[in-house]
Amino acid sequence: MRTYDHYCGAARALDVVGDRWTLLIVRELLARDGCRYTDLQYGLPGIATNLLANRLRELEEHGIVTREAAPPPVATTLFRLTERGRALRPVLTALGEWGAPLLQDECGEFRSHWLALPLERRLRDHRPDGPPVTIEVRTGDQPLLIQTDDGGVRVRPGTVATPDATLTGAPPVVLGLLVGELDLTAACAHGLEFRGDPDALRRLAPAADAEAPSR
Amino acid sequence: MRTYDHYCGAARALDVVGDRWTLLIVRELLARDGCRYTDLQYGLPGIATNLLANRLRELEEHGIVTREAAPPPVATTLFRLTERGRALRPVLTALGEWGAPLLQDECGEFRSHWLALPLERRLRDHRPDGPPVTIEVRTGDQPLLIQTDDGGVRVRPGTVATPDATLTGAPPVVLGLLVGELDLTAACAHGLEFRGDPDALRRLAPAADAEAPSR
DNA sequence: CGGCATCCTCTTTGATACTG
DNA sequence: CAGTATCAAAGAGGATGCCG
Numbered sequence: 327m328r329t330y331d332h333y334c335g336a337a338r339a340l341d342v343v344g345d346r347w348t349l350l351i352v353r354e355l356l357a358r359d360g361c362r363y364t365d366l367q368y369g370l371p372g373i374a375t376n377l378l379a380n381r382l383r384e385l386e387e388h389g390i391v392t393r394e395a396a397p398p399p400v401a402t403t404l405f406r407l408t409e410r411g412r413a414l415r416p417v418l419t420a421l422g423e424w425g426a427p428l429l430q431d432e433c434g435e436f437r438s439h440w441l442a443l444p445l446e447r448r449l450r451d452h453r454p455d456g457p458p459v460t461i462e463v464r465t466g467d468q469p470l471l472i473q474t475d476d477g478g479v480r481v482r483p484g485t486v487a488t489p490d491a492t493l494t495g496a497p498p499v500v501l502g503l504l505v506g507e508l509d510l511t512a513a514c515a516h517g518l519e520f521r522g523d524p525d526a527l528r529r530l531a532p533a534a535d536a537e538a539p540s541r
Numbered sequence: 542m543r544t545y546d547h548y549c550g551a552a553r554a555l556d557v558v559g560d561r562w563t564l565l566i567v568r569e570l571l572a573r574d575g576c577r578y579t580d581l582q583y584g585l586p587g588i589a590t591n592l593l594a595n596r597l598r599e600l601e602e603h604g605i606v607t608r609e610a611a612p613p614p615v616a617t618t619l620f621r622l623t624e625r626g627r628a629l630r631p632v633l634t635a636l637g638e639w640g641a642p643l644l645q646d647e648c649g650e651f652r653s654h655w656l657a658l659p660l661e662r663r664l665r666d667h668r669p670d671g672p673p674v675t676i677e678v679r680t681g682d683q684p685l686l687i688q689t690d691d692g693g694v695r696v697r698p699g700t701v702a703t704p705d706a707t708l709t710g711a712p713p714v715v716l717g718l719l720v721g722e723l724d725l726t727a728a729c730a731h732g733l734e735f736r737g738d739p740d741a742l743r744r745l746a747p748a749a750d751a752e753a754p755s756r
Numbered sequence: 757c758g759g760c761a762t763c764c765t766c767t768t769t770g771a772t773a774c775t776g
Numbered sequence: 777c778a779g780t781a782t783c784a785a786a787g788a789g790g791a792t793g794c795c796g
Contacts, residue, residue, distance in 0.1 A: 327787095329649075331586075332565070333712055334568070335638065336565070336636040337640070340636065340640075342643070346788070347788095350545065378760090403758080403759075414639060422551040428550070428553035429550060436547070588770095591771095591781085
């Protein structure tokens with residue numbers, strides 16, 4: 327990128343991460359650190375492969391990403407964020423908050439791990455002294471786990487044998503429920519399937535508070 | 542901009558404000574709302590005029606900027622941010638914070654009003670019940686006023702007859718002093734000229750705490 | 757298969773000149 | 777003052793090839 331050459335923090339930041347796709351690559355690594363090249367391609371539908379390679383090189387040169395040869399069991403290159411790279415999280419969350427109203431009901435491309443950042447930002451454990459709780463979310467391509475973690479939550483891809491609750495539905499409904507735009511009744515009316523303990527959900531997303539569905 | 546078409550808040554935000562120059566135009570309007578076209582050109586050194594015109598049209602279409610015909614005394618078009626546009630401030634401040642370490646001693650282009658956002662974010666009035674205080678900053682192109690305002694500060698271009706203090710010096714030194722990287726002694730050693738009441742400065746930037754310079 | 761590099765086309769940006 | 781018009785240069789997108 328051509329530099330703006332402005333003596334201004336925001337402009338200097340955009341000199342480094344203002345190129346097309348760059349911040350979305352950081353989004354990927356924030357949601358799932360330690361990605362292979364192909365994981366990144368999968369999480370960035372639409373990116374051209376030469377562009378991904380170029381951006382990764384630039385991010386490495388700027389000290390935002392490191393490339394690490396994984397030991398034999400995996401035997402592949404893993405891309406990780408540096409501390410400086412993780413420091414971009416507030417930029418991504420600010421963008422995500424501002425863009426949230428633009429998430430209409432039409433999905434476009436979707437990967438379930440894209441929910442990780444907004445959910446970790448917006449969900450809180452409202453009974454942090456209670457026993458840990460795990461909610462499994464089935465939406466989009468891969469199941470996701472939401473787990474209580476020190477007053478907040480951790481979100482990561484995966485499944486577990488006996489989650490406290492399981493949410494299944496289209497991304498807009500799942501997201502609407504978890505961020506409190508829909509209550510459980512309304513979400514079920516929009517096709518959400520809920521199994522397990524409504525209290526587990528209430529504990530994390532009290533704005534979604536409602537009676538359990540009639541089943 | 543071609544859309545990323547990702548069902549993700551950050552990607553949707555970048556669909557709208559991810560183009561080159563776009564966020565810097567918003568920076569200009571956050572620092573000095575109600576700008577003329579030529580003010581924007583002045584505050585965005587390096588932008589091509591056709592690009593500025595295009596971006597302003599796009600920002601208008603997205604409901605971020607409004608164009609307003611000012612009444613006869615001014616008789617010109619004023620560009621302003623909408624509420625939705627002002628909601629981008631957290632994005633700009635997050636970028637500015639991340640980019641702050643990239644502000645080396647070499648300036649490049651500089652406009653003093655670029656200090657407004659970082660200073661409003663970082664300075665606090667630590668004696669909010671005291672009488673109001675005004676500091677005049679002379680760095681770069683135009684003088685700037687820092688005024689206490691409800692526990693924080695307001696920064697705007699201008700001068701005043703009798704400021705409580707006046708800071709004159711190169712942008713890196715002024716900025717270093719105000720954000721607490723330099724104390725007053727160190728700043729003076731780097732060419733800062735300070736006049737007035739050191740307590741006024743201490744009240745806003747206590748990290749810059751130090752004895753008054755020996756003069 | 758994972759991780760790119762090359763080639764080509766198309767779009768966006770930049771620089772400058774000109775206009776109501 | 778607030779843009780449009782024009783043209784060259786850079787960047788992005790897409791397909792394919794290469795190599796361990």
